[in-house]
Amino acid sequence: MEFNYIYKQNMKKVTFLFFILILSLSFNSCVTNKRYNLLQGATTEKNSNPPQYEVTLQPDDELMIIISSFNPELAAPYNLSVGGVGGGATYLIDQNGYIVLPNLGSIKAAGKTRNQLIEAIKEALKGKLENPTIYVKLMNFRVLVYGEVAATGMQTVKSERYTILEALTNAGITYFGKRKKVLIIRENNGTRTFETVDVTKADLINSPYFYLAQNDVIYVEPNFVKLNSTVITPTVGFFLSGISVGLTILLLTRQ
Template sequence: MFTNYKRQIILLMKAIISPFNLQKTRVNVFKYALLLFVAVQISSCGSAKKSSYFNEVGNNSFATYFEPLEPILQKNDLLSINITSLNAEVTEMFNLANNAGGAQPTGYLIDQDGFIRFPVLGKIEVSGLTKKELREYIREELISKKLLMEPIVDIRFMNFKVSVLGEVNQPAVFTIPNEKVTLLEALGMAGDMTIYAQRNNVLLISEEDGIKSTKRIDLTSDELFTSPNYYLRPNDIVYVQPNDRKVRNTSNAAQWFSVILGSLSLAVISISTFK
């Protein structure tokens, strides 16, 4: 890469120095300044397009993909299971994990075999179920065993988190209390992407049943709106990659090229001014 920069510097020096003479200095300075201005404008237009979302989206309607709103329960998920019924005194025994004497609720951790231990009902295999399926199972068990009358079962994730990393202004791990977050909302919580982000190549890392999967998402098109990845799942990781501009700006060769180009420009201006 540095060799390419050297070649560009040599060509630039030849272009600036070769036509120089005392009579044409100001004309050449104006000519190269104009070319530099045009190049910067063209570059700015291209950068602006690459740094915006959904460039080709018009007035359209999209059907929202809802499947991720009911994620599958997995090992290591931490659940809050709250029971209410007409008999508040009997119901209290089923909510011990949610009322730990003023301390932080412990909840129900799905173990490595996919089970939780629930009061009276004992071990329940929950891995692979949705919250709705587990809710119906517990309700039917409480009724069939005549433990409660008309119980209401509420299940929530206690560890619904997503991570946003890479070229964003505030990378962090975010807890989602309402268990519903879109990719765009997660990027918003992270302070949006920086100007150096690849908006057409965002990496989404998910895990289900111990198997990790990766997907590439283009945020310059409208494909996200009809994608199953529009809503994030628990423990999803969003990684925003840096673009070529960031890589160039952090390279020593680019820094030296900028210094040398600036020095040449100053020399040309000085010759023109003090002639």
């Protein structure tokens, strides 16, 4: 009788501890998902006013500019020659924000979007070249990503629409990276701004920092796990917790 009583009491304790373990693991799983899943709360509803974005040109931007028309010979004087072939040359925006085009002189580029610069070049060609076609491409769009990522360093981008999510994916944000507080340093007209974004929230797509600007600097802070040297990873933590509970159960059943 005494043995059965002790056995039943121990089984109650074992059941209770097992319940606590399952509850703890479930809670930690939910917390982990909330900390690390990106764009939480996103829905399939269409945004009637999606954010529009165009790169604003800055000093030190390198531009490929090609001016053409139905008669290549008429367009040739307005293109720099590259290897004996007109067009395809690059122009550097100077510190005053200007580029210098052959036979057109200085044209303000900084502060304009690519399409606005195209219109400015067309305006300069009025009366000189009929129905010109202008091609402008930003050649040195790059951002710097460092901190808690697998691949720190400069990312050179071909597209002019590059998001913070793409940058973090290409850099490989680690488990230790703080996703709720990613710092973006941006320079505009000589003024640096410091902004933190939460990449776990769906409304990130409405932020002016969702699309990156050239020369943006992205810093991923270490999270509490990295700062707390006693915690290695959730898996190890759960494993150690399981061992601890298992030893407790073993001791109780052997009493």
